[in-house]
Amino acid sequence: MCAAEGCVVAKVVFNLTIEDSGDSHCRIVAEYNSTCREIEVEKLKPSFRQNLRPLQEAILQCAAARSADVAMRARNENAAAAGGGDEAKPALRDAAGSLTSGSDERIVQEVGSQLFEFIFQRKILELYQECSHAARKDDQPFLIRLRVTDPTLAYVPWETMYDKKNRFYVTTSQSTPFMRAVDDYVEERRACAARPIRMLGMAARVKVLNGFPLDEIEVDAEQVAIKKALSELNDGKRMKLSWIPSAKARDLNRRFLRGDEGKRWDLFHFIGHGGHDPERQMGFIVVQEEGGSKGIRLYADSLKAFLTQPGQTPSLVVLNSCSGAQGEPGSLFSSTAAELIQGGVPAVIAMQFEISDNMGLAFADTFYTYLAENVSIQSALAHTRAELKARQFAEWISPVLYMRGLDGEIFVDRAGSE
Structure with missing residues (x-):
């Protein structure tokens, strides 16, 4: 294939x-x-650690980001400027972060x-x-x-x-x-040998977290981009692409427990906001609260429990949100990505910095286009970084790939596949 x-x-x-x-x-x-x-x-x-903040500011030239921290910073800045007036409103989506001058x-x-x-x-x-x-x-x-x-x-x-x-x-x-x-474990883990390859997506359209407004994300555009990138494969026989109707934690947990007609999900893709909690020294994604439309934090340990159920662990998890690969100095496993890898997920792609919404959309479109060309995860991500850089996205440095083994050939046909 x-x-x-x-x-x-x-x-x-x-x-x-x-x-x-x-x-x-x-x-x-x-x-x-x-x-x-x-x-x-x-x-x-x-x-060197202190110098990374200017690096983040240099590459993120866009006000709107997929970070749960940006809204809080914007609110504090606006409140200070207005003498403690009204709450800050979400920033309008601007041009993509570019390598200016x-x-x-x-x-x-x-x-x-x-x-x-x-x-x-x-x-x-x-x-x-x-x-x-x-x-x-x-x-x-x-x-x-x-x-x-x-x-x-x-x-x-x-x-x-x-x-x-x-x-x-x-x-x-x-x-x-x-x-x-994250360790010296180099097992040749199974890729997606069975057909069809099953991909599950979750899109969190959350606008408020703990009373703070979050920047709007072009969720529909990213879903369309992924569907288009995988269109030649998504025929129900070679690949099946599905989306969770809601963005609640319980629905994610139950969907992974059930799988797809009893079969495990091979890929999981998350669209939404994310961040890193320095007090808990743990990353998180923002999902929808129960009984409402506001957001709550789903911490990495809970996400790991959902995605690594016996017999249901996916081959690849992609967290297209801010700071999924950001950790704390002095801690090897404080990032969301490292937590999932430690839990047994063979491969995780996450962002180590805050990213603009445009970057998130461009990343998904580009990465899945190359992955569908039957190259390895590692190669697809190298292609993606190179293309994003050529398109003047300074945030091309943000995606991080963690892997337990070396086998990143997601779409390679194997003997004995179903």
Whole structure:
């Protein structure tokens, strides 16, 4: 069922691990082709974390976002300006975040260069170059798999890594598809072998959370974009696309328990607002309250319980909301994405920053278009980042892919499939 003849899946893996070695240093270990290299380096300075806020402000040039925190900030800012007057109203949707005047691009490159140079030093760089040379010689991509076990570095936006010498972002290149891992578990998990592939979507049209107005999301447009991207597959035999009628937590839980005529859902896609609670050190998505139209927080631990029921765990979860991959320094598993991966979901895509509504729509349209071309999740996301960057979306650095294993070939036909 390959829609793109000759599509290539990375079989060579370049494993990177960043471990805590005590005090202010960490150990970086690289493995490729039975060769292992390691170095000990000084950790990133605490100031690096502080510099990420300007990075967020630089890439998000749009007032309307899919964040549960934006409305609260806007309300506070408006109240201060008006001397504590009326509540702030939701911001109007503006143009997509863009790389204006090249200034935002320079900020991303500066952060990305620091991260690339932090990892690829001395022996690590030599092994990386050896792997790159071998892959180019065979005209094959190689997968970069990064595992960070040092809790103080879990928050870092590794997706920005920029190879200054060769002038390219590692995670936008088809030569170096990229993924994160939260442990050293590398099982070849099942992809979606059975037919039809079953995809379930949930769209939360929530406008108010805890009394604060939330920015409006173009839910209908995103649903249409996903349907169009998957139109050639969505024939009921190869694929079935369904949507939960409501956005209540109980309906999500019950729909996963029942599955699709008893069969598990292979993919789950969420459209809505999200955020990260620093007090609970946990991410959340915003769903509809029981008996009303306002929103409530569905925290990552509860979402994990819904999506990882025995025999019903999906192969891929996509959280198209803000901050699903945002965690706390000092905690490896405080993000929603990491929580789901720890719970047993094989692959999760989530956003590490706040994103504009336009970015959310463009991401869904682009990602599923490429995924339907029968490439791996890793490759589809590399294509997506590259295209969003070319279209001047500065938020292309936001999507993060976590995987438990290496098998990201969602639409590949396998022997013994149903």
